[in-house]
Amino acid sequence: MSISPPSYKQNRLKQLRAFCKTVETKNISRAAEKLFLTQPTISLQIKALERELDVIVFERHGPQIRITPDGELLYEIAKPLLEGIDNLAQTFASKSGRLDTGELTIVAGESTILYLLPEFVSCFKERHPGIHIKLLNETGRDGLAKLRSDAADFAVGPMVEGQADLEYKPLFSFExxxxxxxxxxxxxxxxxxxxxxxxxxxxxxxxxxxxxxxxxxxxxxxxxxxxxxxxxxxxxxxxxxxxxxxxxxxxxxxxxxxxxxxxxxx
Missing domain, CATH: 3.40.190.10 (Periplasmic binding protein-like II)
Structure with a gap:
């Protein structure tokens, strides 16, 4: 005889995804599009999450929604959990010393991507063919924002001023x-x-x-x-x-x- 966990626990991951995507898009319809679901499905998942936690995560004013303080707290907790689940294989490979799978996201300006990185990216791909590389063409504050939000693993570019919250190392010098x-x-x-x-x-x-x-x-x-x-x-x-x-x-x-x-x- 097997005992199945309650259905709400089985669906919790879906509920958290629906909630986080709604927070990020600030719109239930857009969240539904991003997750390839219907708007009623997203609404039901959020309501189920609210019932389970006995909180209100969004204030609803017609089609407009606004996240509540409880919602902000839940997002702060849920977002890293979802990212951890999504990156489980990559994290396991990294912790176990295996770099044969995963994804590496690099943020850099167009000139760096075009003139500086090709040789290094090619060399890395030869050594780690299973790693999927994403090059994001972002510069200045936008690039640093990607780094700070963990949307990128590292950035390559000019550092006019030091950033107290970032670790950086000079790699090249050009006139x-x-x-x-x-x-x-x-x-x-x-x-x-x-x-x-x-x-x-x-x-x-x-x-x-x-x-x-x-x-x-x-x-x-x-x-x-x-x-x-x-x-x-x-x-x-x-x-x-x-x-x-x-x-x-x-x-x-x-x-x-x-x-x-x-x-x-x-």
Missing amino acids: QVLIVPLDHPLARRTKVTLEDITPYGLILPPRQLNHWRTVDLVFEQHGVPYSVVLEAGGWEVIKRYVEQGMGISIVNEICLTGKERLAVIP
Whole structure:
């Protein structure tokens, strides 16, 4: 004779998934879509969870829902439990010293993914073919947010300022260089100053990225004005527009292949 656990315990994992996904999407309909369930199913699972724990996890105002303090506490407890279950195989493999299965998520900017990581990713895949690698193209604060929320295992990118809550280690050092069109007045110079750059408009990555902040900081510290004629995402785009004579740019030397129709000035 076998004794089965109560049905509510068998369904608890589903209930917690429904609850957590609703918290994350802030909407029962969207949670249902994410979990490939119907909206009534999600609602029933949440209500069953509330009955079992004798709490209210959401305040309902028509179609709008708002998480309660009890709901926030439950989410704080349930989220790591679900992640632990989802990552059970990977965690077991890691603890047992076996790195033949699992997932590795790396967050990095486009230039790092494009120019720096390919060789290392290829080498890692040769050694650990069973590990699924995810490369997330995120930079700056967005990339650090992924790291802090455990959406990524580690990040590779420039560290303008130290982060007290993160452990980091310098891996590479690259110079910043000036690129100009081949027919530009600065093209034949072997050395330039910030004052030499001032008359010409710069093409830079979006201002929320580390590179912009670094350039801005250098000019500001030296009291030298500068102007930006174009913001463009991605070094390849920036190089292309400099080639077209739209402006000049200060770029990380990692993005240069030697095949560009540009003058490069250290």
